[in-house]
Amino acid sequence: MSDETFTSRAQNAETFVRQLFEPTPCARNDHLSAKFGADIWLKREDLTPVRSYKIRGAWHAMHMAREENPDVSLFVCASAGNHAQGMAYACRELGVRGVVFMPVTTPQQKIDKTRTFGGDMIEIRLVGDYFDDTLASAKEYCAAQGGHFLAPFDDPHVIEGQASVAVEAVRQMPHAPDIVILPVGGGGLSSGVLKYIPEFWPQADVYLVEPKGGASLKAALIAGQPVTLPTVDSFVDGAAVARIGALPFETLRHVVVDHVLAASEDRICTTIVEMLNVEGIVLEPAGALTVDALRDLEDEIKGKRVLCVTSGGNFDFERLPEVRERAQRFLGLKKYFIMRLPQRPGALREFLDMLGPQDDISRFEYLKKSARNFGSVLIGIETKDPKNFKILFSKMEEAGLVHRDITNDEALAEFVL
Template identity: 40%
Template sequence: MSLLQKDIYRPDLKDVKKAAERISKVVVNTPLADSFTYSAKYDARILFKREDLQQVRSYKIRGAYNKISSLPQEQLKKGVICASAGNHAQGVAFACNKLKTKGVIYMPITTPRQKVEQTNMFGGEWVEVVLKGDTFDDSYKNAIKHGEKFGQVFIHPFDDEKVIEGQATIGMEILEQADGPIDYVFAPFGGGGLLAGLSSVFKQLSPNTKIIGVEPEGAPSMLSSMKAGKVIELKTIERFVDGAAVQKVGSRNFEICKENLDAMITVPEGKICQTILDLYNKDAIVVEPAGAMAISALDSYAEDLKGKTAVCIVSGSNNDITRTAEIKERALLYAGIKHYFIISFPQRAGALREFVDKVLGPNDDITHFEYSKKHHRENGPAVVGIELNDPADFEPLVARMKKKNFFGEYLNDKPNLFQFLV
């Protein structure tokens, strides 16, 4: 490591090269592939770094294996411990199995079942999974206590020098694979290990490349910290993008990224969901929410990208198919296609038919209807979900509801009520 300022860590290229040698037997040199769909869309050359094709289906194996394999034998005999929302857990599990060392892995209770099952599969008899807490930060605190009690080294998912150097090998691979200059790199930001490592390599070997960090709108831990000028912990976060939903970024990563990143942006969860669906439908690529974040950010740079070359890090593909309905729902809501209302129905025969015939547009579709007559008032409320053919149909729909005295409340912008529907 090199110290450009006292006590500030920055990964050195020689340490990244050592990491690349250390992990070479277990890490796939993933493709840097042209995306014809997105290149055409943005009139640019868009390349995908396909880390979703790693053995554990994410880049996390790089940092996890580099860290664990660098530990002395006496420590490996005691075992290791980690906390993770999923992908780091699988990387640690894989490394423990390969290196024949015991690992205890704390995961949030909210972790998708698919990721828990994959972690157990990769770790086999060498790993114990403990589900504890609602967020990564809850699991982290419990894992730290466990490690201190049993003398096990904590394998941090992002705020660790060896982990950062392992993730930095992605940057070296990209530059080796590229057949020309790279103008932009878009990469997802959770705790910051990937961007801290990758940006350090680019700033030393390709300083003209602009590095853009991307966070979910509901968990802007790095953007908030950059605005505050120091690492801060968010009190609440949206946990949908489980691979990037952290309340507090790594201190090492913050120091590196605030110097190296050209921009830090957020993308709405609904937009991420639409990207997931587009990648599957158009390119047969399966990604998890965090894996779609970098690609989701391209719209924000559409004008700047024309005629340029940009790389998007497709960070992982550990997506649980049982989440598909929620992903589709969030995408429709973001696009302004899906809307929920409390409709006030007159308590008389024919009211529903009047609503369908006189209020709904010819291309509108009722996708949710919840009504129960429990009283003798003039009007009875119903929760109604309506899918439009075009977002422009929304205002005319509301106008017809009000004209015919059906309108009660619009629920999409009332999060305390709306969360029960989505």
């Protein structure tokens, strides 16, 4: 498929998308621009009707499927997130039946949102503890029913639909950006945008960012072909993909490895909190990827015009305590440690007197064993300045209080925190 043909198809997809909603905003962000000394613009895909770009690919691919085969009356997908919601919304608008397969472990909030978007036109089936089982069941059902399986990213029409993000941005930006930053999960959005913009912004450098715990694109670039990651951290659930899509990789294989960034899950949490507190912008972890990557590119972007695609805002606020916790730990404002406390009167008071005015105990568990002279204490401390921990630990060492920092000990923290 030639670039010219793809350009035309992406523009046609954008025309289809206009039947659903107006172009999402593409505007300069003053806070980020001042912070990084650059001209930062955000393409706000978190503001589509389903709060993610996924509706674009689903809508376009379903249109094309029905054009190619007017008898298609059933669409099937496997998804626990934005793709499911995009297909559900499109099913309702098109008046066609859809069946969404989700893992049994899917949070009720995501199930309810998908059902709200699809209404009476969709059925939700909870199958399997793991997504691979869910996917296999969805494909088996689809084949048996003669439906159309709607892939989340490994589909040419889905990729063309996601490229409508770039069609809008090219029209909206008053001047071509120097740098474009795109999130990567399965690769549908990034490959579509990357394939579209060279004709219009030939001088723009493109950087791609994926979660550190799901860096499937970088692994594929190193191997020269898509590979399956042995493990995936699912925290950035909108982009944590074990294997980059085969079709997207045909475009992404030409990306320079150094232009693929990996954002740590904990640091992404600090970006989510910052954008919420400072800008009032709600981003899901995958939606915050490109904004988070600005920190890695601070020297590169200074004085330049930068476009970031914020891909989604489906954030479950029940996760906010976890996000805040991870952000504090990343910033060094919260630590957990195990301390050996002498079992004698006044020992606890002596420790409490070591705390500074900005230190606050958020967790305290004391396991007293009468046969011992010392007891183990699990303590969580929050503070306003990371330097306060250096002062506290120095006081503890002077007093002979043996302690072990377990804040970043993943194996131990999984059981006790």
